[in-house]
Each structure stands twice: as C-alpha cells, then as structure tokens.
Amino acid sequence: MVNENTAQEGALKFAVAPNSKMRSSGHEGVPSSASSYKDDLAVAIRAVNLASQLCQAVQRNLLSKETQSKADKSPVTVADYGSQALVSWVLQRESPVDRAAGSFSMVAEEDSEDLRTEDGLPMLERITQLVNETIAADGTFGPVTLSKDDVLTAIDGGSSPGGPEGRHWVLDPIDGTRGFVRGDQYAVALGLLENGEVVVGVLGCPNLPLASIGPNGPVSSDNSVGCLFAASKGAGTITHAMDGSRPAQRVFVSEVSDSKWAAFCESYEAAHSRQDLTANIARILGVSAPPIRIDSQCKYGAMARGDAVIYLRFPHAGYREKIWDHAAGSIVITEAGGEVFDAAGKPLDFSKGRFLDLEHGIIATNSHLKDAVLAAVQTAIKEQQNVTKGESSSHL
C-alpha cells in the first residue's frame, strides 16, 4: 500500500508543482442542493458505507478458505459476495425512485452460481452470517435477518444486462480484489446509469489515506485512512472521511498544465495494464515522478482530489473492460473537472451493456493536458507497433 512515508519520501525526491488540493465547498454533506439525483446519491452513499463496513471486517480476518477462484481464475472472496448482497438489499429496500417505479435494475460483477452448489454452501453460510452481522452492527435498519435464500436473491439482483435505456445501477462490490486480499487498496464502486449516461457515482475507499498519496502530498503525521467520494451530474464531487471524522469537501482535479510536473497513476498489477507502454508515455510527456501504483478505482478518487494528474490504463491484448470497473470512477473525475477517454480521445460509452466498447486503453487527466496526453499515447502506441513490426520482419 502506498503509505504516507512513501508520499513524504516522494515529496522530498521530486519537485512537483503545487496544484489545487481539496477546496472547501462552503457547504457540508452531499452536494445535493443543485442535484436532481439527491435521493439516489443519498441511498448510494448509505449502501456503499454499509458494504464497506463488511469489507473492512473481512479484510481484518481474511482466511484462505474465504477466497475462491472464478472460472476466469480471478479471485473472489466472501466480502465480494457480501458487499454485493448488501448494496443490492439496501438499494431495493431504500431507494425511493426504484420503489416508486416498482422496478430495479443493477449490473454487478458477481453472481450466485457457485454459491448454489453443495461445495458453495459453507461460503454461503459465512456470507449470510457476515451480512446479518453488518446490518445488526450498523443498527439503522431495525431488526432484520436475511436468510441464505435472501442473500442469493440479493446477489442476483445484479444480473441486469444494462443497456442504453432506463435506469441501471452499476456495482463493483469490491474493485481491486487482489489488493483487498493483499491487505492493500480496494474500492466499493457504485454508479447509476440513466439512458446510458453515468449520473451518480460513489466510491468507498476504506484503506485510502486521507492525506495525499501523490509525490507532492503534504508532509503530515496523520495516518488516517478511509475516504468516500461521491458525485452526481451537475453537482460536483465531494469527499469525506468514512469514519465521519472530517466533514465533506468539494474536490477538484489538479490544474497542472505542464506535463513535466504531472504525476501519473496506474494499476498495481502489471497484468492489468502495460507498464512498459505507460513508462514510454511518461517519457514522451517528460514526467519525472515515478508512477503511483495502487489497486482499484481508488485511483480515480485520488486523482479527483489532485494526488495524481494523469491515470493511464492499457490492458494486454484481448482484454475487454467491464462497465463496473469505471462507471463510478469516471463521474467522480468528470464532476471534479477532469476528463476520461479512450486512446482515440472518445469519452467512455456505458450504454453498450456489461462491457465497454472502446479503442484500446483508458486515460484520465485534466482539460489542460488532454491533447498532450492523447498525442503522447498515440505516439507511444505507434512506436511500439513499429518495434513489433521490426521484430517480426527480422524473423523472416
């Protein structure tokens, strides 16, 4: 995990220009006064907070039997399932808009298939116990106990195909499961799509330091962690401490306009993004600070408050991005004044169902640097294609 020591060491080693850090919004709580998504944002924050409590409890005591491999060999834990069950349960029970409409649609990462087998029963029992313990410890939902069937049904509330019309919640119950299992960063990421557009996004980042993780972060002895980011269309992005110890503040992306002062962030996992390509992009841009490597959509949250100025993500060939990996994070960035786009410079399109349909790679930065970063990305991709062509012709 990137900790404050690393940030402090970075601050000594790399001269990075000051940027706009958290600025007070002048009003506390959710940025609701101008938002027509006030109720959606409030219920989304409640759901993400509850699910984050379950994740924190599990991460403290993670046992190996509580992690399994899915068919694609990626890990899934009792907390991924428990988080999905809780968010689905809270939204279906508490969302005034969905209840009034009598319909609920959610596109979420996990499903209950493996838990419905005989082998899955112990895991289902553990998830049900965790879900009920979390609801009881929270204390704001009254006396309620979910059965194993209720938990399975809640998990499968996330089976919607999404699409270009209507309302769809989009959930990654734990984004960065590998980071979660390692004891590092992860996020509970919940978005809301309306006619294909992300209109609400909430990121619960229980391990993210409140202090900046960027190379120009403040030298501070405050080791507090746990940040929530919340955004809704037209109403900005706010952050607050998950334990309530600090009030909500508006955040804005960095205003750095000279790329040599721009720190960039990327995946911790080299298998998730081509770190050779991002190193070349950074070289072309003249970036001197080393990459900030952390798991999950915490990167979008950290960028939204100015810790990093650029986010680069270039999966290896053949990987298809899913909407739940970017929906909440993208609105957290755009409402903080930033831009999120693909290698062709196009904004991400969340209207195509469970997958994003994009031109190789996802990039986020501020509006000053968009053209320069895009040009560097396209140059680095061409250079790499030329190297590949050269290598294959030398084998002829």
Ligand SMILES: Nc1ncnc2c1ncn2[C@@H]1O[C@H](COP(=O)(O)O)[C@@H](OP(=O)(O)O)[C@H]1O
């Ligand atoms: N080969 C791959 N290339 C790109 N992304 C991948 C990948 N394998 C898994 N991922 C995605 O990367 C996400 C984590 O993001 P990051 O790399 O920013 O930490 C994972 O989310 P989950 O942990 O929710 O499965 C998963 O969806």
Ligand SMILES: [Mg+2]
């Ligand atoms: Mg996963």
Ligand SMILES: [Mg+2]
């Ligand atoms: Mg994910």
Ligand SMILES: [Mg+2]
């Ligand atoms: Mg996940």
